[in-house]
Amino acid sequence: MAFNVLVVDDSAVMRSMITRVVKLSGVPLGAFHEAGNGEEGLAKLREHWIDLVLLDINMPVMNGEEMLRRLRAEPETSRLPVIVVSTESSETRVQALEELGVAFVHKPFTPEDLRATILRVTGVTPDDEYYAVPAADGGDFDF
Amino acid sequence: MPSPLLTAATSTFESLALLFAEAPPTAAQAEAPLTHAARVAFTGPRAGTLHVAVSDDVAVALAANMLGLDPDAVRGDEALRRDAVGELANVVCGNVLPLVAGREAVFHLAAPAACDPSDAAAPPAGALVEVLGVDDGRAAVTLSLDAPAAPRPLP
């Protein structure tokens, strides 16, 4: 199967960083969707079939915690794999989030840490142990 | 011992933006004008604000490194630079609060908002301030805690 991914973060730069790691993770990917806050995120979930959510906490309009509670309340998304990617550092709050059935990656993250969590949550074992994408990805590469 | 604010700021520059940051800045770094700033307000056991201001080339390097691009690719994009500075403020804030208040404390952070870099020139009394040299420029990071709420007088 291919994973349709939703990245919810109010920072466009952070959404791009997360997307880059997901693409490098070795997980088979379908469509990518983005949202800038929890309300937009819930709308994307209604419009599209999503298999994996990467979710920030501190966002305007609706924060990630509220979005998470609401999506867990819906039967369709009650067991949807969610990775919270947040600067949140309180053990109390991280524990509360984990009780809602999410994995947690602390910002700032290394690409390797986020990749490892993505693989764990999706249960995907890449066919190989490769860690790079082909040079012909259209980027401006030095090597 | 470096202050908690310096620890959180240098490690965020290193890990989030792949930039080496060091206090104090050199004389040349300290002269770079601050051009971009963002603040993150928080509430919790203590309320307050985390303010970050950076010089222009630091804002460019932040956005370029986070996106994995050459600096020239982001130089013309003001929105990306503002966004990167806001995310830096968010991550520094989230990482400094447990160092100040302990890992059990629960804070609520507002989304980062762009603000005036000149705010860094006049920090509120009692604020923690760190100035770091980053590449050829600098960053000023300020943590201000509101006074603990006084008990309300009975009507």
Add this chain to the structure above:
Amino acid sequence: MTAPPAQERSVLSLRAKDIVVGVADVRLAKDPGERLITYALGSCLGIVIHDPVAKVAGLLHAMLPDSSIDRAKAERNPAMFVDTGVPLLFRESYRLGARKERIVVKVAGGAHSGATEAEDTFQIGKRNLIMLRKLLWKNNVLLHAHDVGGCQTSRTLVVDVASGAVTVRSHGAESPL
């Protein structure tokens, strides 16, 4: 570089077909019997790449992060700097048949030169690692494993060309990376 005295039973004991990579040096190999070895990694980085299909391995021993401090020196010896050595390491491996999308990257070194982090005035080890991470991120390559940092730590690193297995020796103990 002269090799330290061979030690009994250590996988790091020098063998006939070992290639010693000096300081500010880069070597590549694809002969299955060969190994690449580098000694005395302090704040320097030992950066290993391996393509498990082409069975090509490369090892760079870079001293400093940024070639912009001495362009002429970088021109003469790009392996001295992380920012010029890493592209060279990858490009040379492609000439031997390695492919970017298969390459596994490991790194050791980047230690603090002082007895404590605060005593390390120039923080060369940390700067080297930041430069490596920046280059890999920009070029869409993730790091597979690392053994970095520590204070006044000297590491020896050996790569088995055929398998890509990397062994690091520090403080008298050997461990796989």
